[in-house]
Amino acid sequence: MGxxxxxxxxxxxxxxxxxxxxxxxxxxxxxxxxxxxxxxENITIILLVFIDAHLAQIPMYILLGNFSWLEMCYVSTxxxxxxxxxxSPPGIMSFHACFLQFYILFSxxxxxxxxxxxxxxxxxxxxxxxxxxxxxxxxxxCYCLVAACWVLGFLAHILPVTLVSKLSFCRSNIxxxxxxxxxxxxxxxxxxxxxxxxxxxxxxxTVFFGNVFVVLLSYGMVIFTLLKSCKQGSCSKAxxxxxxxxxxxTLFYGSVGGMYLIPGxxxxxxxxxAITLFYAVITPFLNPLIYCLRNDQVKVALGxxxxxxxx
Numbered sequence: 062m063g064x065x066x067x068x069x070x071x072x073x074x075x076x077x078x079x080x081x082x083x084x085x086x087x088x089x090x091x092x093x094x095x096x097x098x099x100x101x102e103n104i105t106i107i108l109l110v111f112i113d114a115h116l117a118q119i120p121m122y123i124l125l126g127n128f129s130w131l132e133m134c135y136v137s138t139x140x141x142x143x144x145x146x147x148x149s150p151p152g153i154m155s156f157h158a159c160f161l162q163f164y165i166l167f168s169x170x171x172x173x174x175x176x177x178x179x180x181x182x183x184x185x186x187x188x189x190x191x192x193x194x195x196x197x198x199x200x201x202x203c204y205c206l207v208a209a210c211w212v213l214g215f216l217a218h219i220l221p222v223t224l225v226s227k228l229s230f231c232r233s234n235i236x237x238x239x240x241x242x243x244x245x246x247x248x249x250x251x252x253x254x255x256x257x258x259x260x261x262x263x264x265x266x267t268v269f270f271g272n273v274f275v276v277l278l279s280y281g282m283v284i285f286t287l288l289k290s291c292k293q294g295s296c297s298k299a300x301x302x303x304x305x306x307x308x309x310x311t312l313f314y315g316s317v318g319g320m321y322l323i324p325g326x327x328x329x330x331x332x333x334x335a336i337t338l339f340y341a342v343i344t345p346f347l348n349p350l351i352y353c354l355r356n357d358q359v360k361v362a363l364g365x366x367x368x369x370x371x372x
Contacts, residue, residue: 071155071156072153072154072155072156072159072234073153073154073155073156073159073234073235073236073241073246074151074152074153074154074234074235074236075146075151075152075153075154075236075238075239075240075241076151076152076235076236076237076238076239077143077146077147077150077151077152077238077239078147078239078334085147085150086147088147089144089147089148092140092143092144092147092342093144095140095342095343095346096136096140096141096144096342098346099132099133099136099140099342099345099346099349100133100136100137102129102346102349102350103129103130103132103133103345103349104129104133105349105363106125106126106129106349106352106353106359107126107129107130108366109122109126109359109362109363109366110122110123110125110126110129111126112366113362113365113366115358115362116358116359116362118200119358120183120187120198120200120202120203121180121183121184121187122358122359123200123203123204123207124176124179124180124183124203124206124207125180125352127176127207127210128173128176128180128348129349131169131172131173131176132173132345132348132349133345134169135166135169135170135173135341135345136341136342136345136346138162138165138166138169139162139166139239139240139341139342140341140342142154142162142240143239143240143342146239152239154241159236159241159246160222160225160226160241162240162241163222163225163241163242163243163246164218164219164222166240166241166341167217167218167221167222167243168214168215168217168218169214170214170317171213171214171215171217171218171268172210172211172213172214172215173214173313174214174268174269174272175209175210175213175214175272176210177272177276177309177310177313177314178272178275178276178279179206179207179209179210180306181275181276181279181280181306181310182206182275182279183198184279184280184283184302184303184306185279185280185282185283186198188283188286188287189282189283189286217264217268218264220260220264221243221257221260221261221264221265224255224256224257224260224261225243225246225247225250225257225261228247228250228251228254228257229250229251230249230250230251231251233249234249235249236249237330238330238333238334238337239334239337239338240337240341242333242337243261244333245330247261269314269317269318273314276310276314280303280306280307280310283303284303287300287303302356305351305352305356306352308351309348309351309352312340312344312347312348312351313340313344316336316339316340316344317340319336320333320336320337320340
């Protein structure tokens with residue numbers, strides 16, 4: 062990790078949002094409110110799923126409860142640090158803290174990809190194979206699927222993070238971002254980079270496109286089955302559930318794909334920050350609302366929980 066002058070990189074400076082103090086305070090307030098609301102929404106879903114006896118037995122809601130916990134971890138990896146840096150700039154982060162955030166953030170992001178695939182697979186089995194659904198997606202099978210999502214998500218980025226952390230940084234220690242992202246970090250590394258960039262892109266593309274394939278195939282079969290077997294108006298509930306799932310998938314995959322997979326997108330710093338802000342802050346806030354806004358079972362369970370609290 063030596064610089065060209067022989068010194069050692071011990072910290073990075075995150076430029077974050079380069080705005081006037083008044084706008085900085087506004088951003089601080091907005092992010093704080095969004096963070097609190099996001100935690101409150103996801104905690105509510107977790108309580109509903111694991112306290113309500115009915116929802117706790119349904120695989121879809123077991124997955125949703127674990128997904129909410131994932132969203133809480135995901136947003137907590139970035140937003141508290143963003144709020145801290147807005148309150149007391151500049152955003153100085155130690156070398157080890159930076160790469161720890163890099164690893165945890167991308168591992169949680171990959172875990173979210175796997176969870177979205179697991180939830181798509183769950184809907185496929187429930188709608189396309191209803192007679193065998195409870196046998197295949199038993200409670201134990203569901204928890205094994207949850208564990209697999211977490212393990213695969215955290216295994217995927219061990220090699221990329223290790224390789225990037227071993228690079229030499231001889232240009233600067235200033236990252237034009239509000240978090241430790243591999244794209245600006247790699248731009249600070251001095252050549253030769255070896256296969257580090259290739260490995261990072263290979264892992265990212267494999268996780269992304271592999272899960273996109275599973276999601277598209279699963280929901281494609283679901284929609285085909287519904288169109289083939291349902292009479293007019295008789296499957297509105299199933300279509301409503303699927304549409305909510307597809308909206309969550311589109312928001313997350315669309316923003317991440319636009320960030321890392323569209324050529325030229327990584328060179329525009331402000332656009333990069335805006336897209337990152339969307340999938341790291343806005344999407345975790347919207348997901349609980351999208352999943353539960355039109356879900357009658359969640360609304361009924363919420364009513365039972367409120368009556369239990371108030372009684």
